[in-house]
Amino acid sequence: MSERRKAYPFDRFESKWQRLWDERQLFHVPNPGEAGFDSTKPKFYILDMFPYPSGAGLHVGHPEGYTATDIIARYKRMRGFNVLHPMGWDAFGLPAEQYAIKTGQHPAITTRENVAKFKSQLKRIGFSYDWTREVNTTDPRYYKWTQWIFLQIYNSWFNPETNKAEPISSYRGADPDSVRLAYVAEVPVNWCPELGTVLANEEVIDGRSEIGGHPVVKRPMRQWMLRITAYAERLINELEGLDWPQGIKLLQRNWIGRSEGAEINFQIDNHDAHITAFTTRPDTLYGGTFLVVAPEHSLVDLIVTEEQWPAVREYRERTACKSDLERADLSKEKTGVFSGAYAINPANNEKIPIWIADYVLLGYGTGAIGGVPAHDERDLEFARKFDLPLAVVVQPTGNEPAIGFTGDGIAMNSPIINGLTSAEARKKITAWLEEHGHGKRAINYKLRDWLFSRQRYWGEPFPVVWEDGQYRKHRALNENELPVVPPELEDYKPTGTGEPPLGKAKDWIRYSDKATRETNVMPQWAGSCWYYIRFCDPQNDRRFVGEEPERYWMGGENNETRMMNDEGMTKHEAGNSSFVIGHSSLPRARGGVDLYVGGTEHAVLHLLYARFWHKVLFDLGHLSKPEPFQRLVNQGIILGEDNQKMSKSRGNIVNPDEVIDEYSADAFRCYEMFMGPLEQMKPWSMRGVEGVSRFLARVWRLMMDENQAGEWELSPRIQDIASDKSQLKLVHATIKKVTEDIESLSFNTAISQMMVFVNGFTNVERIPVTAMRMLLVLLNPFAPHLTSELWEKVGAKFRVEPAEITQQPWPSHDEALLVEAEVEIVVQINGKLRARLKVATDASEETLKAAALALPKIAEAITGKEIRKVVIVPNKLVNVVTN
RNA sequence: GCCGAUGUGGCGAAAUGGCAGACGCAACGGACUUAAAAUCCGUUGGGCCGUAACAGGCCCGUGCCGGUUCGAGUCCGGCCAUCGGCACCA
Numbered sequence: 001m002s003e004r005r006k007a008y009p010f011d012r013f014e015s016k017w018q019r020l021w022d023e024r025q026l027f028h029v030p031n032p033g034e035a036g037f038d039s040t041k042p043k044f045y046i047l048d049m050f051p052y053p054s055g056a057g058l059h060v061g062h063p064e065g066y067t068a069t070d071i072i073a074r075y076k077r078m079r080g081f082n083v084l085h086p087m088g089w090d091a092f093g094l095p096a097e098q099y100a101i102k103t104g105q106h107p108a109i110t111t112r113e114n115v116a117k118f119k120s121q122l123k124r125i126g127f128s129y130d131w132t133r134e135v136n137t138t139d140p141r142y143y144k145w146t147q148w149i150f151l152q153i154y155n156s157w158f159n160p161e162t163n164k165a166e167p168i169s170s171y172r173g174a175d176p177d178s179v180r181l182a183y184v185a186e187v188p189v190n191w192c193p194e195l196g197t198v199l200a201n202e203e204v205i206d207g208r209s210e211i212g213g214h215p216v217v218k219r220p221m222r223q224w225m226l227r228i229t230a231y232a233e234r235l236i237n238e239l240e241g242l243d244w245p246q247g248i249k250l251l252q253r254n255w256i257g258r259s260e261g262a263e264i265n266f267q268i269d270n271h272d273a274h275i276t277a278f279t280t281r282p283d284t285l286y287g288g289t290f291l292v293v294a295p296e297h298s299l300v301d302l303i304v305t306e307e308q309w310p311a312v313r314e315y316r317e318r319t320a321c322k323s324d325l326e327r328a329d330l331s332k333e334k335t336g337v338f339s340g341a342y343a344i345n346p347a348n349n350e351k352i353p354i355w356i357a358d359y360v361l362l363g364y365g366t367g368a369i370g371g372v373p374a375h376d377e378r379d380l381e382f383a384r385k386f387d388l389p390l391a392v393v394v395q396p397t398g399n400e401p402a403i404g405f406t407g408d409g410i411a412m413n414s415p416i417i418n419g420l421t422s423a424e425a426r427k428k429i430t431a432w433l434e435e436h437g438h439g440k441r442a443i444n445y446k447l448r449d450w451l452f453s454r455q456r457y458w459g460e461p462f463p464v465v466w467e468d469g470q471y472r473k474h475r476a477l478n479e480n481e482l483p484v485v486p487p488e489l490e491d492y493k494p495t496g497t498g499e500p501p502l503g504k505a506k507d508w509i510r511y512s513d514k515a516t517r518e519t520n521v522m523p524q525w526a527g528s529c530w531y532y533i534r535f536c537d538p539q540n541d542r543r544f545v546g547e548e549p550e551r552y553w554m555g556g557e558n559n560e561t562r563m564m565n566d567e568g569m570t571k572h573e574a575g576n577s578s579f580v581i582g583h584s585s586l587p588r589a590r591g592g593v594d595l596y597v598g599g600t601e602h603a604v605l606h607l608l609y610a611r612f613w614h615k616v617l618f619d620l621g622h623l624s625k626p627e628p629f630q631r632l633v634n635q636g637i638i639l640g641e642d643n644q645k646m647s648k649s650r651g652n653i654v655n656p657d658e659v660i661d662e663y664s665a666d667a668f669r670c671y672e673m674f675m676g677p678l679e680q681m682k683p684w685s686m687r688g689v690e691g692v693s694r695f696l697a698r699v700w701r702l703m704m705d706e707n708q709a710g711e712w713e714l715s716p717r718i719q720d721i722a723s724d725k726s727q728l729k730l731v732h733a734t735i736k737k738v739t740e741d742i743e744s745l746s747f748n749t750a751i752s753q754m755m756v757f758v759n760g761f762t763n764v765e766r767i768p769v770t771a772m773r774m775l776l777v778l779l780n781p782f783a784p785h786l787t788s789e790l791w792e793k794v795g796a797k798f799r800v801e802p803a804e805i806t807q808q809p810w811p812s813h814d815e816a817l818l819v820e821a822e823v824e825i826v827v828q829i830n831g832k833l834r835a836r837l838k839v840a841t842d843a844s845e846e847t848l849k850a851a852a853l854a855l856p857k858i859a860e861a862i863t864g865k866e867i868r869k870v871v872i873v874p875n876k877l878v879n880v881v882t883n
Numbered sequence: 884g885c886c887g888a889u890g891u892g893g894c895g896a897a898a899u900g901g902c903a904g905a906c907g908c909a910a911c912g913g914a915c916u917u918a919a920a921a922u923c924c925g926u927u928g929g930g931c932c933g934u935a936a937c938a939g940g941c942c943c944g945u946g947c948c949g950g951u952u953c954g955a956g957u958c959c960g961g962c963c964a965u966c967g968g969c970a971c972c973a
Contacts, residue, residue, distance in 0.1 A: 007921085245888095246887085247886095247887050247888065247967090247968090250886070250887065250968095251886090251887080251968065251969085254885095254886070254887095254968080254969065255968095255969080257969095257972065259972075259973085261973085277973080278972095278973070279973060280972095280973065281973080292973090327971090328970075328971070329971095334971085358971090359971045359973095360971080360973075361971075361972065361973090363972085364972045364973075365972075365973065368973095369973045370973085371973095372973090376973070377884095377971090378971050378973075379973080381971090444972075444973090445972090446969095446972050600967080600968090603968080604968090674895085674896095674906085674907070675895065675896090676895060676896060677896090680889085680896095681888095681889090681966075681967090682895070682896090683894095683895075685894080685895065685908070687894090687895095687907095687908050687909070688894095688895065688907070688908060690908085691895095691906095691907050691908055692907075694907090695906095695907080697922095698922095701922085748895090748896075748897085748906085748907095749896095749897070749905085749906080751906080751907090752896090752897075752905065752906035752907075753905090753906080754906095755906055755907075756905080756906070759906090762923080763923075763924090824902090826901075826902050828901085828902090828953085828954075830953070830954085831901090831952095831953060831954040831955095832954090833902055836902080868953085869953060870953090871901090871953050871954075873901060876901060876902095877901055877902080877954090879901080879953055879954065880953090881953045881954090
């Protein structure tokens with residue numbers, strides 16, 4: 001196999017073209033004001049999710065999305081856009097640090113090596129990135145600005161009046177630290193002993209760490225938090241205008257988890273205090289027969305009676321030991337303990353017992369609930385376990401039993417709201433509660449504030465110091481003190497105590513006589529939260545991004561000239577004619593990245609965090625639009641040949657390098673796209689690669705012959721002659737299909753059409769050079785090396801300007817050439833195909849009907865039957881309906 | 884349990900409500916070759932009828948059941964299966 005001759009001599013020219021593209025800086029796009037910037041062109045910002053450069057190198061999943069965006073980037077350039085298509089490295093993170101722990105090698109070295117490997121692999125595939133814009137999150141010139149953004153967040157607060165972030169100086173309250181968007185809290189966190197760090201909720205899956213699958217326990221620690229919850233409402237509402245898959249929007253909405261209801265105050269019997277409970281069903285208030293508070297609730301200490309203390313203490317200790325996994329285990333029975341105290345149900349003034357149970361979570365709502373066993377599954381289960389009373393207060397509208405009915409019905413046994421529908425009842429009782437000072441309308445979110453510190457080495461240090469003795473008062477550094485560079489360390493191991501590894505760098509920690517540095521570092525998400533902004537102006541050392549480049553690349557909302565250009569650009573010479581095809585279906589920019597392609601795994605993590613940061617920076621006037629990514633597309637996962645997820649243990653991993661060695665980079669690219677729809681999950685097939693490589697070889701041999709000496713030369717079949725009618729039709733049908741399919745990201749069918757084209761010219765003795773040129777232009781975004789080489793060969797004999805294929809304008813098709821004089825009409829009887837008919841195109845309905853009924857087969861079939869109706873679709877079919 | 888996506892030949896897949904299976908893979912047959920590989924040409928959803936052989940014809944078929952329609956892979960309702968997400972969120 002390995003010694004088999006290559007299907008075509010790609011190994012002789014692929015690296016040549018990659019080198020030439022580099023040398024000629026062909027894909028470098030200048031910023032406004034820079035040399036070579038063309039302001040008459042519209043912009044298009046097309047972005048990939050930048051990778052974490054792991055030691056294992058690229059696998060075939062990465063280049064799937066990258067190939068799709070590269071095709072569009074190349075296509076858009078040919079359509080006359082200024083295309084921003086950058087790549088960089090999300091290089092902070094655990095693996096490099098773990099490697100450092102094992103070997104003592106500094107993570108920066110590992111990172112540099114891995115980046116070099118990834119970069120060379122990407123270059124081998126022939127991606128047209130503007131490498132002058134490469135960024136690396138671990139570069140001090142980059143993370144200086146990550147730290148700067150943290151300072152912006154730290155130095156601002158969310159003003160509920162204006163519904164946006166403002167400088168902290170505009171806050172009039174007593175304690176600004178209590179409202180900062182970045183704040184310190186002693187919170188129960190997800191502590192992972194194995195990794196020696198805390199993790200965000202998003203990084204914990206089923207009570208285990210997402211990375212490594214180690215157990216995670218709850219433990220209170222001093223942590224930096226970002227007040228993302230302040231933006232919950234906007235993060236939901238502003239999803240609306242984005243061109244994202246509905247599923248991803250839904251995932252984010254569910255993650256944020258908005259629910260509307262009421263907070264109700266329950267007076268504690270014999271105490272001058274009350275417990276506030278959140279509920280989405282205030283209409284069931286009369287059914288509340290007990291109260292449950294979370295074990296960690298602050299009022300527990302106050303209300304528990306003498307005789308109940310031992311039981312409560314024991315219960316609290318027991319729940320504290322539980323992992324999240326155990327606590328969330330639904331299959332297990334509910335647990336809880338009576339506090340000894342009672343509260344008053346404000347609706348009916350009844351005394352109800354207060355229980356303590358871990359099915360109530362401290363982190364959601366108020367950490368206390370009113371138990372309504374008749375109309376809530378969990379409360380019902382709890383009530384049955386501990387023999388608490390039930391009260392039915394909602395009458396189901398159907399035949400369901402009232403006990404355990406959780407839907408909306410009619411309120412009953414509830415004097416204030418009897419007879420009302422649940423929706424009406426909710427409104428009325430909430431108004432009643434507000435009126436009597438027993439509660440108020442409230443909205444709650446599942447979304448928690450973002451736990452933003454990590455006890456690690458390989459991350460961005462916080463630009464913060466602690467003054468007045470250890471951990472007393474935090475103070476942000478000045479901008480001019482950035483970047484804060486992490487110290488060199490001998491030993492990167494976690495301390496195991498929760499004290500971050502940076503704590504070992506005694507000299508570094510000491511900031512001044514009375515101040516020490518913060519030793520936590522930022523999570524990996526920090527760098528990826530804004531890299532797409534930095535790409536607009538990556539070399540800027542005075543600002544995180546220049547105002548003009550930001551406005552140009554992220555501004556969106558095309559002005560008149562841009563609109564005109566977008567349309568006008570399609571007007572190019574195409575074969576023998578010019579014709580403008582329909583407008584682009586890729587959306588017009590409304591701000592932000594025009595197209596962002598990446599995996600679904602980032603649906604709620606990266607994409608939510610980045611939106612949050614973007615909005616803060618927008619509010620503070622640093623950015624021109626409120627959303628970072630206008631259009632999002634998720635590529636599907638590529639499975640192994642065995643239809644299983646690719647993994648080392650299954651031994652089904654496909655290495656791009658090997659595929660390229662054997663079949664060429666172009667075949668690799670084309671196969672990745674030919675496999676199926678971009679967004680679909682699909683299995684790899686080496687046979688499939690071979691098939692696509694055969695197609696590319698056919699393109700090669702269409703234009704090249706091998707002479708006696710075994711050298712390839714331009715085939716004498718290629719001649720400067722006109723295409724015949726059917727060839728012209730094929731050319732234009734292909735222009736149309738390929739253009740439309742690229743616009744709709746249907747790359748697989750675009751390739752199919754080009755296969756049809758090539759099949760049509762196989763064994764043709766005299767091939768019109770114009771048709772071949774057209775094929776090369778259309779195929780160029782998919783197979784840039786092959787088409788560049790052939791373009792050059794063809795150009796050597798038949799001169800054409802410009803000499804570089806990547807600078808060719810994209811053609812448009814002539815609809816008139818697609819119309820045949822005659823069309824075949826399908827004739828059906830009662831919807832079943834019975835005959836075919838050739839008629840002149842655009843024949844009238846009468847003509848069609850007459851011709852169809854005159855067909856012997858049809859005439860015969862309808863003899864003796866009544867024709868009830870004849871359906872006629874011009875140029876398509878005739879359907880005769882009989883009885 | 885809730886939410887979402889998907890379900891079409893031996894396989895990857897195509898199909899503005901209008902000829903189901905384009906294109907590719909695999910398989911089979913043929914040409915070229917001493918032979919093979921490569922290449923080129925052809926056949927290829929299932930069943931039945933038909934013919935000496937072609938030609939030709941009929942029926943069934945897009946997970947299952949029903950509906951709308953002259954006509955449904957496509958639209959509507961209900962199931963089933965697979966995958967993904969969330970999961971005591973009050």
